[in-house]
Amino acid sequence: MNRKLNIALISPRTGMYRFGTGVFPLTLRYAPLNMVTLAALIPQELRGEVTVYDESVQRVDPTKIKADIVGLTGITGVSLRSYAFSEYFRRQGITTVMGGPHATLMPEEAGRHADAVVIGHAYETWPRLLRDYLDGKLQKFYYPPEKIDWSLIPDPQRDFFSDKRFITTNSTQAVFGCPHQCEFCVTPIICKGNYERRPISDVVGELSRMKGRYVTFLDPSPVENVEYSIALFKAIAPLKKRWGGLATTRIVDNPELLDAMEASGCFGLLIGFESLTDSGNTTIGKGFNDIRKYRRLMQELHARNISVMGCFVHGLDSDGPDCFKHTLDFIHEANVDLPRFTVCTPFPGTPFFNRLKSEGRILTENWTLYDAQHVVFQPKLMTTEELQEGHIRCWESAYRISSIFKRLNGSRTFLEYTILANLGYRFYCHGHRRFPPKRMARDWQLDVTTAADIASIQPAY
């Protein structure tokens, strides 16, 4: 049989990150890999018309989409909108498949809204699912094999995004999972505590086929296997790329690793400092973050011309109303190039969610509010209002012109990027007040969602 499948892949938007009316005037972000990877995984002999939509950079009108199968992805914050899309397409007789972080964390829930759910990585299961569909044997749940063959990763079909407004479409991933178990983090849950690596030659091959110089590594925890990381950095150095990625604060104790990063073209790292107190880091199981070494880490990175997106979380059980001041003092003293703040968020499926649930502290299970910028649980040492307001004020203070000037003047690292990024974030943080919880709570709905669908999806707020 020679039947071809028409497939539409949709990444729905969240409340604050949206095309046109979101917090960013432009899309200040790199392209995600998931949908363009799934597009590349569709077996050649089954390929009909394949389209990829990302609602954060384009308007998506579901009434215009005609396909045999619609694939939907979603992090927790977009999951209700994903369900709304799915319910709409099922009403049109189109088969829907869900995957991604939230469906992996909550497969039963996703299964109530989609015909099939792909749990975890899809390198092997997505092509199998498509063949099952054609054979009339579609299953409800697809689990990844015990041992994933990382060499199955194809070059993503980046051309789907080339005319979209991403900073770069050159994203890739070399390492999967994390050996740590931070209480709030979804990575160890999704990857079942495994920490695995792609063959270095595959990563080098993919990088060398990318157009342009700039690359983003999306690995949530890339440098915990130091031997692999140094070998990877040495292997990519001859390509003369410039790359940004993530790292933990632990790199401060490893000058060889820092030197290898610099020599391989690293221009920026996202680092989870999380808390400025020992008790804060210990409560979340991130005790390896040593606050006494934070300033030295910043100096080591700036000395190597590596800029830092520093991530800080507010609302931990040991955080009182003074936590915002600690964060602001640190970002100014250490000249953090691009500070980023989140409200501690108990993503469902994590130990953090389970603990707060058992303590009766989860205030809403409306997943749209689980975007790490809205308070969804009862903090211990603050009121919800103190946490929400303090968090927004922290953003606003960090992105005053005087604050930007102080930090960047002290850092003077990769200014051609950090000045623009700071101005973008300045605009972003002033958008926070436009997205109060009540507005956000309804934000997942589609124009074409019917009352019956809303009843089936509607969470409590």
Ligand code: B12
């Ligand atoms: C790119 C990215 C973003 C982008 C775009 C997000 C998006 N909508 O895709 C931006 C910058 C906007 C972003 C923002 C945030 N993000 Co983010 N982000 C990522 C990141 C780094 C890469 C995603 C990616 O492309 N991965 C690579 C692909 C290959 O893996 P994958 O996504 O898991 O997809 C595979 C499978 O899941 C499966 N699959 C996925 N979708 C589908 C769909 C179908 C139909 C099928 C069959 C299979 C399938 O197939 C793929 C191949 O195996 C991930 C971390 C990571 N490395 O995955 C975090 C991650 C997705 N983000 C996360 C978080 C927490 C956030 C923020 C809250 C961060 C913050 N602190 O502010 C914000 C939230 C924004 C909001 N308002 O809600 C969490 C998700 C947690 C959760 N439960 O929601 C992750 C997992 C990181 C982490 N460890 O915490 N993020």
Ligand code: SF4
């Ligand atoms: S927060 Fe970072 S270090 Fe902790 S488990 Fe998640 S990926 Fe690993």
